Amino acid sequence: MGKHILVGVTAGIAAYKIAELVRYFKKLEAEVKVVMTPASCDFITPLTLSTLSQNPVAVDLYDSKTGEWTNHVELALWADVMIIAPLTANTLAKMVSGQSDNLLLTTFLSAKCPVIVAPAMDLDMYQHPSTKRNLEQLEKDGVTVIPADYGFLASGLVGHGRMQEPQQIGAFVCDFLASSDEFQGVKVLITAGPTYERIDPVRFIGNHSSGKMGFEIAKAFLNKGAEVILVTGPTKMVLHHPNLHRVDVMTAEEMLGEVQKVWQQCRIGVFSAAVADYRPRNTAEQKIKKNAEEMQLELVKNPDILKWAGSVKKQQYLVGFALETSDAEAYGKSKIESKNLNAIIVNSLEDAGAGFGHNTNKIKIIDKSNKIYSFELKTKQQVALDIVDFIRENYEI
Numbered sequence: 017m018g019k020h021i022l023v024g025v026t027a028g029i030a031a032y033k034i035a036e037l038v039r040y041f042k043k044l045e046a047e048v049k050v051v052m053t054p055a056s057c058d059f060i061t062p063l064t065l066s067t068l069s070q071n072p073v074a075v076d077l078y079d080s081k082t083g084e085w086t087n088h089v090e091l092a093l094w095a096d097v098m099i100i101a102p103l104t105a106n107t108l109a110k111m112v113s114g115q116s117d118n119l120l121l122t123t124f125l126s127a128k129c130p131v132i133v134a135p136a137m138d139l140d141m142y143q144h145p146s147t148k149r150n151l152e153q154l155e156k157d158g159v160t161v162i163p164a165d166y167g168f169l170a171s172g173l174v175g176h177g178r179m180q181e182p183q184q185i186g187a188f189v190c191d192f193l194a195s196s197d198e199f200q201g202v203k204v205l206i207t208a209g210p211t212y213e214r215i216d217p218v219r220f221i222g223n224h225s226s227g228k229m230g231f232e233i234a235k236a237f238l239n240k241g242a243e244v245i246l247v248t249g250p251t252k253m254v255l256h257h258p259n260l261h262r263v264d265v266m267t268a269e270e271m272l273g274e275v276q277k278v279w280q281q282c283r284i285g286v287f288s289a290a291v292a293d294y295r296p297r298n299t300a301e302q303k304i305k306k307n308a309e310e311m312q313l314e315l316v317k318n319p320d321i322l323k324w325a326g327s328v329k330k331q332q333y334l335v336g337f338a339l340e341t342s343d344a345e346a347y348g349k350s351k352i353e354s355k356n357l358n359a360i361i362v363n364s365l366e367d368a369g370a371g372f373g374h375n376t377n378k379i380k381i382i383d384k385s386n387k388i389y390s391f392e393l394k395t396k397q398q399v400a401l402d403i404v405d406f407i408r409e410n411y412e413i
């Protein structure tokens with residue numbers, strides 16, 4: 017990643033979780049520096065955070081032994097982003113009123129980079145009109161707020177005020193760093209998830225697709241300014257964004273119907289859905305009873321949605337997926353031809369960590385000229401960024 021992330025820590029009990037946040041960024045190969053308020057050192061030691069960040073931790077405005085001044089301006093300019101977590105009501109109030117009685121505050125006031133905060137406080141403090149007013153003002157000043165979560169609080173109470181978990185904060189900051197307007201004004205159609213083909217009112221034929229890959233691709237496009245139509249089969253995935261239009265479907269035929277309504281308005285299509293190849297010829301209207309010793313289910317072929325999109329494609333860039341158990345490259349290449357694609361993303365079940373049920377994926381992208389781009393095993397979030405970067409470099413050619 018190579019980005020410079022400045023983590024600011026203030027004196028809330030959630031400060032103990034910041035060790036994990038620093039680890040999260042380091043694992044992504046970010047450069048991390050930490051600035052702490054003096055009071056926060058009672059909750060987590062600078063030694064812990066300097067060890068994890070592999071950088072000295074800044075706490076004091078000057079070194080009392082040498083009398084040397086700590087250069088907060090330099091620290092602020094170094095950062096690509098500053099994340100203050102946890103943010104206490106006290107530091108929040110000082111940030112809003114421009115006070116600068118510690119190094120964290122002087123650094124904040126000198127920061128030219130985007131600043132993100134993750135508040136953490138007891139529920140009454142979080143709900144207090146002054147806190148609400150201060151958070152509103154902070155947002156007006158251009159600071160991004162990751163709202164506190166609902167849950168168990170250090171006071172023993174349960175309510176809003178709990179800092180988001182380090183994983184969530186880390187992912188938010190990474191999304192933020194990846195955001196841009198590269199796809200401003202570009203409409204993208206994405207299919208995701210499995211399809212469920214009805215046998216009777218309570219049964220279906222489905223598959224293990226979680227939808228995660230498609231949703232991560234949608235998120236990556238949205239973060240780069242695209243307008244996204246996401247046609248998805250049944251999934252637990254959640255995604256909110258003002259430029260997202262989500263259409264939920266169940267079967268392959270329903271998915272085809274929704275895709276046919278919108279494909280011609282779109283510039284780019286990424287079809288990641290694990291569409292069932294077959295569906296029962298007939299759907300029973302009533303639940304099928306287990307009277308017979310044997311039963312046969314007659315299946316008929318589902319429409320190939322991607323193939324349809326390829327067959328009517330004009331000046332559009334169309335990408336398909338292929339999940340193969342053998343000869344992944346050869347099958348991938350033949351699908352580019354048969355479905356009239358611009359590129360195909362191939363993942364082979366021969367690779368450990370790839371495919372259904374994993375948080376990771378290992379892909380190859382094959383383009384129309386049969387050029388193969390190989391990628392390492394990565395999280396699906398990072399794979400999505402690779403895919404979107406590849407499309408950005410190629411869709412206008």
Ligand code: CTP
Pocket residue numbers: 207268287288289290291292293318319320321322323335336337338339351
């Ligand atoms: N796909 C689709 N509609 C279908 C089947 C597949 O849109 N009915 C899309 C998938 O979303 C994926 C690509 O086609 O992008 C590859 O699907 P896959 O099942 O691997 O390919 P098939 O052409 O079905 O080939 P095979 O079953 O021989 O592997």
